[in-house]
Amino acid sequence: EPEVTQTPSHQVTQMGQEVILRCVPISNHLYFYWYRQILGQKVEFLVSFYNNEISEKSEIFDDQFSVERPDGSNFTLKIRSTKLEDSAMYFCASSGNRVENQPQHFGDGTRLSIL
Amino acid sequence: AQSVTQLGSHVSVSEGALVLLRCNYSSSVPPYLFWYVQYPNQGLQLLLKYTSAATLVKGINGFEAEFKKSETSFHLTKPSAHMSDAAEYFCAVSAGFTGGGNKLTFGTGTQLKVEL
Numbered sequence: 001e002p003e004v005t006q007t008p009s010h011q012v013t014q015m016g017q018e019v020i021l022r023c024v025p026i027s028n029h030l031y032f033y034w035y036r037q038i039l040g041q042k043v044e045f046l047v048s049f050y051n052n053e054i055s056e057k058s059e060i061f062d063d064q065f066s067v068e069r070p071d072g073s074n075f076t077l078k079i080r081s082t083k084l085e086d087s088a089m090y091f092c093a094s095s096g097n098r099v100e101n102q103p104q105h106f107g108d109g110t111r112l113s114i115l
Numbered sequence: 116a117q118s119v120t121q122l123g124s125h126v127s128v129s130e131g132a133l134v135l136l137r138c139n140y141s142s143s144v145p146p147y148l149f150w151y152v153q154y155p156n157q158g159l160q161l162l163l164k165y166t167s168a169a170t171l172v173k174g175i176n177g178f179e180a181e182f183k184k185s186e187t188s189f190h191l192t193k194p195s196a197h198m199s200d201a202a203e204y205f206c207a208v209s210a211g212f213t214g215g216g217n218k219l220t221f222g223t224g225t226q227l228k229v230e231l
Contacts, residue, residue, distance in 0.1 A: 004158075031216045042223045043159070043205060048216030055216050091158060095217065103149060104219060106159040 006092050006107035013082055014115055021077045021110045023092030032075045033093040033104060034067065036060070043091065049075065079112075087114045117142045117208040121222035129230050134178075134193040136225045138206035141187065147209040148189040149219065150180055154202045162204075165189060176200070201229045 005024045013019045025032050034046040047057040049067055064080045075094075079086055089111050093104040122137040140146055147166050151159040163174025170182045176199075180191045189206060203226050207219040 006158075031212075033216065033218070035219075043207075043219075043221040045218050045220065048218055050216055056218055093159075103161050103164050104217070105161070106151070108156075108158040 004092055004094055004105050004107035006090075006110050008110060009108065010111045010113070012113045012115060015084055016081050019079050019082055019112065021079075021090050021092075021112070023075045023077075023107055024073050025075055025092065025094030026096070026105055027073070029094035029096045029105075031055075031095045031104075032067075032069070033095075034077045035091045035093065035106075036088040037091065037109075038085075038088045046077075046090075082112075082114045084114050087112060117146065117210055117220045119206050119208050119220060119222035121204075121206050121225050123225055124223065125226045125228065127228040127230060128196045130198055131195050134191070134196045134200065134227065136191040136204050136206075136227065138180075138189045138191065138222060139187050140189060140206070140208045142208055142210065144210050147211050147217065148180075148182060149207045149209070150174065150178070150189075150191050151205045151207060151221075152202050153205065153224075159205065162191070196227075196229045198229050198231075201227055203227070 007022045032049040037043045047061045048055045066078045068076050089109045091109045092107045095104045096102040118141045120139045149164045150162040163172045165172050165182045173179045178193045203224045205224045206222040209217045
């Protein structure tokens with residue numbers, strides 16, 4: 001079964017540094033998402049992306065965050081200047097056919113640790 | 116706006132016993148409802164989904180859930196727990212595709228422990 005893959009599995013970064021989290025969604029999917037899960041808390045929506053633009057974003061997704069689909073396969077989340085509170089597990093997800101309301105498929109996540 | 120409440124952050128059952136994980140939702144539009152499971156150090160795996168076709172939904176690994184509009188509930192059940200079911204379970208709600216995606220709103224999760 002096709003999978004969403006995320007790299008790296010664990011990223012350690014100094015506060016104030018830029019970090020890029022990478023995702024390869026399922027190949028025929030059209031909708032892409034990022035979520036995060038701070039340790040011990042629930043999974044929170046960050047942003048959705050469709051047709052090469054952001055379709056919805058949460059209050060968490062401020063100017064420090066950006067997303068990009070630089071080619072036909074990768075989907076990236078960039079945090080420009082990391083803060084301690086950005087430490088979390090970040091999940092990428094993708095979904096396919098809108099008409100069938102296909103569910104989102106999640107990657108295994110990237111654990112981001114800010115020092 | 117959508118929200119989900121999962122009652123019980125930790126549930127413990129004996130192997131072979133009934134599993135019941137509770138989820139109540141709030142939605143301003145007809146909801147789409149999902150249960151996901153998360154094993155340690157892994158991502159979220161879809162167990163089952165409700166998309167208005169049938170109120171009783173069967174999923175993978177013997178789980179099922181029933182949509183009850185009058186109770187705004189979507190509880191997850193399994194007749195007989197197995198040790199391999201130990202994991203964290205998340206209920207999620209969506210308003211369906213609105214424009215460019217179907218954002219999921221998650222509950223706080225229920226950690227299921229299965230004892231011998």
